[in-house]
Structure formats: C-alpha cells, structure tokens
Amino acid sequence: MSSLQDTVNPQDASSYDSAAGVHRREAVVYPAARGEPKLWSLGGTLAFGVLMITGFLILVLWNGIATFWPKPIAVVTLADGKIVAGEQTREELFKPTADQLAKLTPQLRAVIAKDDGYATRRLYRTGNFDFYGDDSKWVADYDVAKVDYPRDMVLAERREWGPFVGRLKAVVLDGVERPVTDPSEGWVRDALGQAQARLAQIRKLERDEIGGINHKLEQERLALRRVLLKSGADSAAYGEAQAKFAAREAELKKQYEALSAEAQALKGRNERDRIILTEVGGAEKSLPLSVIVRAYDANDIGLGAKLAVYGSRWAEFLTDEPREANTEGGVMPAIFGTFAMTVLLSLIVAPFGVLTALYLREYAKQGRIVAFVRISVNNLAGVPSIVYGVFGLGFFAYILGGSIDRLFFPEYLPNPTFGTGGLLWAALTLAIMTVPVVIVATEEALAAVPRSMREGSLACGASKWQTIRMIVLPRAMPGIMTGLILAMARGAGEVAPLMLVGVVKLAPELPIDGYFPFVHLERSFMHLGFHIFDVGFQSRNSEAGKPMVFVTTLLLIALIAIMNATAITIRNRLKKKFAGSQF
Amino acid sequence: MSAVSVMEKPATPAQEQPFGETVYHLQKGDQGIALDIKDFNLWYGDRQALHGVNLTVERGLVTALIGPSGCGKSTLLRSLNRMNDLVDGLSITGKVVLDQVDIYDPRTDVIALRKRMGMVFQKPNPFPMSIYENVIYPLRVDGVRDKRLLDETVERALKGSALWDEVKDRLDQSALGMSGGQQQRLCIARAIVGDPEVLLMDEPCSALDPIATAKVEELIDELGGHYTIVIVTHNMQQAARVSHNTAFMYLGRLIEYGKTETMFTTPKLGRTLDYVTGRFG
Numbered sequence A: 001m002s003s004l005q006d007t008v009n010p011q012d013a014s015s016y017d018s019a020a021g022v023h024r025r026e027a028v029v030y031p032a033a034r035g036e037p038k039l040w041s042l043g044g045t046l047a048f049g050v051l052m053i054t055g056f057l058i059l060v061l062w063n064g065i066a067t068f069w070p071k072p073i074a075v076v077t078l079a080d081g082k083i084v085a086g087e088q089t090r091e092e093l094f095k096p097t098a099d100q101l102a103k104l105t106p107q108l109r110a111v112i113a114k115d116d117g118y119a120t121r122r123l124y125r126t127g128n129f130d131f132y133g134d135d136s137k138w139v140a141d142y143d144v145a146k147v148d149y150p151r152d153m154v155l156a157e158r159r160e161w162g163p164f165v166g167r168l169k170a171v172v173l174d175g176v177e178r179p180v181t182d183p184s185e186g187w188v189r190d191a192l193g194q195a196q197a198r199l200a201q202i203r204k205l206e207r208d209e210i211g212g213i214n215h216k217l218e219q220e221r222l223a224l225r226r227v228l229l230k231s232g233a234d235s236a237a238y239g240e241a242q243a244k245f246a247a248r249e250a251e252l253k254k255q256y257e258a259l260s261a262e263a264q265a266l267k268g269r270n271e272r273d274r275i276i277l278t279e280v281g282g283a284e285k286s287l288p289l290s291v292i293v294r295a296y297d298a299n300d301i302g303l304g305a306k307l308a309v310y311g312s313r314w315a316e317f318l319t320d321e322p323r324e325a326n327t328e329g330g331v332m333p334a335i336f337g338t339f340a341m342t343v344l345l346s347l348i349v350a351p352f353g354v355l356t357a358l359y360l361r362e363y364a365k366q367g368r369i370v371a372f373v374r375i376s377v378n379n380l381a382g383v384p385s386i387v388y389g390v391f392g393l394g395f396f397a398y399i400l401g402g403s404i405d406r407l408f409f410p411e412y413l414p415n416p417t418f419g420t421g422g423l424l425w426a427a428l429t430l431a432i433m434t435v436p437v438v439i440v441a442t443e444e445a446l447a448a449v450p451r452s453m454r455e456g457s458l459a460c461g462a463s464k465w466q467t468i469r470m471i472v473l474p475r476a477m478p479g480i481m482t483g484l485i486l487a488m489a490r491g492a493g494e495v496a497p498l499m500l501v502g503v504v505k506l507a508p509e510l511p512i513d514g515y516f517p518f519v520h521l522e523r524s525f526m527h528l529g530f531h532i533f534d535v536g537f538q539s540r541n542s543e544a545g546k547p548m549v550f551v552t553t554l555l556l557i558a559l560i561a562i563m564n565a566t567a568i569t570i571r572n573r574l575k576k577k578f579a580g581s582q583f
Numbered sequence B: 001m002s003a004v005s006v007m008e009k010p011a012t013p014a015q016e017q018p019f020g021e022t023v024y025h026l027q028k029g030d031q032g033i034a035l036d037i038k039d040f041n042l043w044y045g046d047r048q049a050l051h052g053v054n055l056t057v058e059r060g061l062v063t064a065l066i067g068p069s070g071c072g073k074s075t076l077l078r079s080l081n082r083m084n085d086l087v088d089g090l091s092i093t094g095k096v097v098l099d100q101v102d103i104y105d106p107r108t109d110v111i112a113l114r115k116r117m118g119m120v121f122q123k124p125n126p127f128p129m130s131i132y133e134n135v136i137y138p139l140r141v142d143g144v145r146d147k148r149l150l151d152e153t154v155e156r157a158l159k160g161s162a163l164w165d166e167v168k169d170r171l172d173q174s175a176l177g178m179s180g181g182q183q184q185r186l187c188i189a190r191a192i193v194g195d196p197e198v199l200l201m202d203e204p205c206s207a208l209d210p211i212a213t214a215k216v217e218e219l220i221d222e223l224g225g226h227y228t229i230v231i232v233t234h235n236m237q238q239a240a241r242v243s244h245n246t247a248f249m250y251l252g253r254l255i256e257y258g259k260t261e262t263m264f265t266t267p268k269l270g271r272t273l274d275y276v277t278g279r280f281g
C-alpha cells in the first residue's frame, strides 16, 4: 500500500490538473462516509453481550458440575491447638480487624501490613451441625499451625443434620459392636444397603399403603359429608350413610393397624443397627445405620470410587425428594413440577394465541378497533410478571376456583380445592402472560403466507376456513412454533408470579399420582426457579445451599434447553416440509 | 375448428378518436355462449379499472385477452370467478352471466361458482404438500375419500396436463421440489381435476422457458375442445397459436374483439394493428 502511494506524488497530480485548466471540485470526504466507524461499537456491544452470557454459562456449568465431586477432607490444626476438619470450599482475601490483628505476633502483623492489610482465609465445610451449630467455618491462614489429610477421615451424609465429618469407630449389628475404620469395607456396605432397603420399605408402607388407606378413609368421610349436605342431618339417608361409614371406618382402621405394626417392626430393626462415629474433637456419636445416605473415606479413595460417589449424588439429586429444608437430597418434584407446568402452559397458550391471531388477522375487519386491540396485546408483554401473579391469584384462584369449590367440592370446604394456588392456575396465569408473544408471532406467520397460495386454494373452490385449515395454518406453522418456543422459554423461567399462584417450598404430593383422577391440576407444586430462590436465600444456612443453587440453576437451564431443542427440532422439520425450491 | 362459423358484426370504421365503440368480429362456437359479460365496470377504490366491457366467451373455444400492461386483463379475468372479492374497496356494476345466472347476484354461491371454473395463475402456486395431494386438493375440499377414485383422478388429471410420465414415481414427494414448468403443469392439473366448465389462465407461461411453454401450449390445444378457455397473454405468437378469438384491451376498455386470424392480420382498428405489430404497447 505504502509503496503505491509513494509512486504518485500528490503535488504532481494537482499541478497537472491546473495545467490542463480542469477545475476539480475539492473532494470532501466525511469521516462517517469512510469505512464503517460505528461497526466497532456495534460489534463491541455484541461481543460484550456474548461474553457476559458465555461467562455466566461457564460459571454455572463449572460450579454446577463441580459441586457433587467428592473433595478431600483437611484437618487443620490451629495455632491455639483447636482442630478444624472439613472440605475446603472457598478462599478469599480479607482485611483482619484491629482486634484480630492485636492478637497476632509482630512478624505476622508485618506480613499482613506488607500486603496492604490483607490476609487469606479459607472456608471449610465442617459439617456436624449438631455439634457446632454451624456447617462451615472460616479459617485465616495466619492462624493455621498445620494442615493434614489423614487417610481415615470419613464423610458421612446423613438424612438429618447434614454431613458428618470425622472418623468411623464401629458398626453395631444385632447388638454386636464391630470396630471398623473404613466405610468402604464390604460388610459395612452390605449392612448400610440393608438398612436403606428397610427404610425404603418403611417409606413404601407409610406412603403408599397407609397413604392409600388414609385416602380411602378421606373419601368415605367426604361421601358422608356429601350426603349430609344433600339430605340434611335428620334424614334417613344420612343415618344409613353414617352406619355404612362406621363399618367402613372400622375395617380400614384394622388394616391401618396391621400396616403400621409392620412399619413399626421395621423401624425397631433399623434402630438396632447403628454406626458409631467420632468427631475430630473426640466426641462420639451413635446413629442408626439407616440415617446414613452414603459414607466414604474422602482422603483414601481412588478415581473409580470418586466417580461412583459423584454419580450416585447426581442420581439422588435427579430422582429423589428434597430433605433438610431443600438443601440436600434431590429435586425430582421440582423438575416434575417445572416440566408439567411448562407443558400445560404450552397446551393452553397454543390454541388460545393461535385462535386469537387467526381472528385478528383473517376475520376481523381491519380498522381502528383491531389496531387498538393489537397495541393492547403488544403492551401486555410489558406488564411486570408479578402483576399477572396478583391477577391469577385474585381472579383464577379466589373467584374462579372459589366458585368451582362451592359448586363441585362443597364437601371439602372450608379447605379449598381449586380455591387456592395450584398447577392449573399457575399455568393459566403464565399463559396469559405469554400469550402476546404467540399472538404476535402467529399474526406475522399468517401474514407471511403468500397471497398466491390463498388465491390458489380459493380458486379451487375451497371456503375461507378450508383455505386457512389446509393451506394457511400448515404453512404458518413454523412461525407459530417459534412464537410458542419463545413463550415456553419465558414461562419456564418465570418465578415471581408463580409464588402467588401455586408454587410452594415443599409439595408433599406430585400433581400426578395413582389416585383417581390421577392428574390433580389443583395441587400446588414445586418449581426449579423457586427452588433456587428458596435454597439459596431462604434456608437456615445459605452456605449449605449455595452449591445447590448452582446445580439447580444448571438443571433449570438444561431443562429449558431440552424443551426448546425439542420444539425447535419439530419446527425445523415442519420448515423443511414447507420450504422447497420455487424454480 | 371445422365446426366453427364466422360471424362478423357490422364493422364500425376504425376511429382513432379517443375510444369508440368496441369492434366485434368473433367466431361463434357451436355450443353457444359460456360467459356473457354485460356493461361491466369495475373500480378499485375510486379508480376505475374496467370501463363498460361487453364480451361473450364462446363455449368450447379458446379466447385470448391481450393488451398492454395495466390495461385490466387480469382484473377482467379475476372478475369471472370473483377472485377480486378478496380486494378491499372493490365495486362493480354490470353483469357476468353464466348459464343465465348473474354471478354477481348476491344469492350466488361463490364457492360453487369457483368449482365450475378452474384457474391457473401467472406464477405457479403449488401448495406445500405432496404432488398427489396438490392435484386432488379440489376433491379433498369436497370431502372425497374414496382412494380408488382419487387415484384414478390423479392419473387422469396428470395425464391431461402432460405431467404423468415425469412424476408418476414420486407422487408422494413435495410439489415444491419440482421445476417451475412442472409446477405450472401441476397447477393446470389441479385446475382441471374438478372437471370445470371454464378454465381461466392468467399468463400461464410467463415464468416458463420455451420448452415448457411449448408443452403448456400443446396442452391448451388439447384441452381446447373440451373446456372453454380464457387465457391472458403478452405473447402475440402464443395468442395467435392457441386461441380462436382474441380480445384486445386498452386502458380498461375492450377495443376490439374478433377472430384471432383477423385480429393478427387485418384488424379493423388501427390501434389494434399498432399493438399486434408491436408499434406500441
């Protein structure tokens, strides 16, 4: 480039012009006309956005994936002789207070002063909430005398009180105490497996069988109440029903006694098999074996065993119910709730949005009223979602649900059936919130169907509705699906309105179960989005919940991604069907 | 062609004054009149697009509509099966009579009317479905379910539109994957599958190459005896080749309507001569 410019002397060129008597207009080139100076800012904005999203995804992915990986247990001896044991979870710089500094030796103070008054501290997840009243402990580096990783340290996850960090002393089977230090020894595992199997059996007895009996009993009671509400307390029918109820009740009570005795026996058996653990301070703890979820010698396991622990934690997380105020256990009910709500939401929003758009675009006379409706619909998308929550609670749950209860479920009153938040109302609320997206997308898709195709169909003698059904709608389907995908993504990630219309911290029953009518749309449910909020910011110790926040976020993102990917695959298939070469 | 008698209306001397009377010298078919357009005026909003058109379409003959771009050929053609109903702000006066019934009578069933007329558009407009489904679309609309009948009809219509040999092995493939010429012949098959009385074609060859054009013209020739065809074209040779009568339109008016041979050799009006010889247009 430069060599070219060198050869042409601008002085020469101008002298040539004037010599020839040609008057050339001085070419003024505005900076904006040269190149694309704004491109940098446009590209920069995009890059910034992409960077933020990627960073966020990497953060969630990394933390989510690492959470369940078994970490070594450090035993930290402090300068004052105290011992702290636990998994190191974080480290950070901090500024020791004047009090803390006052207690240090002058050398240490000098070191800290050299670092601008900063020192390093580490957070250890110590577990043993029942002993320490806390889950984790900050340890400043200047306090540490030595850090060991003894091979016999054990991490035992318990059903209550969170994890136990310490050493295994013995396992008591059938009253015989057998000393052992390694939890991965075959017979310990077997005993643990048996205890857990018994626990599962107890659960099954209590939940399924006794639960079934309770359900039947409740049904009988409701049937009796229905007769009472219908015929009055003095009627013959009521007396008859009462007698029948008493008989049924006695029979069910007998079944109940038998089952609960069986469960009691199993419980007693589980109480007898125990595990004895010692905390680093020397305190001993004897626990029923069945309380242990899993136990491993954290500093002495190989990669295979680590992978096994990792896998079983994920499996538990995905398939189990939460325990310990949601900070441990699984999130299966929340996954199910999120999924069920999103599917229900799509089922409601699709016909609703498509029919509205069809009317607006194809049938309504285009004029001021339609234009006004269209603007209103677009503006609906800007209403804060919590407002929809309030509306859903007020209109759906209280007014609509209340009326349904009075008409169809009087025997349950004063307990609400539909008269409170639930899956159906939540899905409806989100459907109203997301329907503008579907309407706008569908209208656009309908408008994009070429006029020649409609004319072709009409010229064949098809009616307007036939044309819409057989030509226009299939052709517009990919566009409609796009709208639906957007609506779904927005709905699945929404939390605020749900807190008002049906999402709860802990739902004892899934919306689908084995009792008639099998799908219980009136039930409240759990939701991954709310779970994140609850675990991370509402639980007794947020430090224990923090890793779960990442895992649950990862899961929520994955779930939405999977649902969207499915919808997008369907859409692309449709697109391929309708897009061919024209010539 | 043999059974065609020539009738000439008393020839008005060619007036080159603004617009005189329409000059008629059309040949009559032996099956009577298919469509009778009487004093037809049409406005898009407040712009008049057709001025007092009087025109009879002979049953069983091919009638060509020619004229410079924007003169109202498509408008007239689309008035015949009321495709213009889709346009907002359209108004008309006059009549279009099909079998003694005015198609613009409010009591007329538009859908039944359109079923009696097939239409082929300027740009092929196959539907986004299989070739098979495209062809039988008019029958689907009527709710025909009989598989044997549908199969037979598809074969007959595709043979009728000279497409059968090319597509008989891929009837279940998307029609959008065909070439433009094939698509246009598919649209012709779709237009004739319901066995309409009248076939309306709006520049059916304008998007086709010469070979496909020749095929479609051949087709029009074959269909000629069976259907009444009204075809709009910009191609003078084509009009001369395929039609019996030719109507020349100019600025929304019917200028001259007569036997094709005469129209292209010795038209009664100078304006027509100028146009067909390419001196203006």
Ligand SMILES: Nc1ncnc2c1ncn2[C@@H]1O[C@H](COP(=O)(O)OP(=O)(O)OP(=O)(O)O)[C@@H](O)[C@H]1O
Pocket (backbone or CB within 6 Å): B044, B049, B067, B068, B069, B070, B071, B072, B073, B074, B075, B076, B087
């Ligand atoms: N939908 C419409 N709304 C308003 N004006 C229209 C409409 N369709 C056609 N016109 C007008 O009516 C006149 C006749 O149009 P038409 O399409 O019938 O012309 P044409 O003879 O078919 O022309 P071409 O040979 O270019 O197809 C034109 O001036 C056109 O601008």
Ligand SMILES: [Mg+2]
Pocket (backbone or CB within 6 Å): B073, B074, B075, B202
């Ligand atoms: Mg036209």
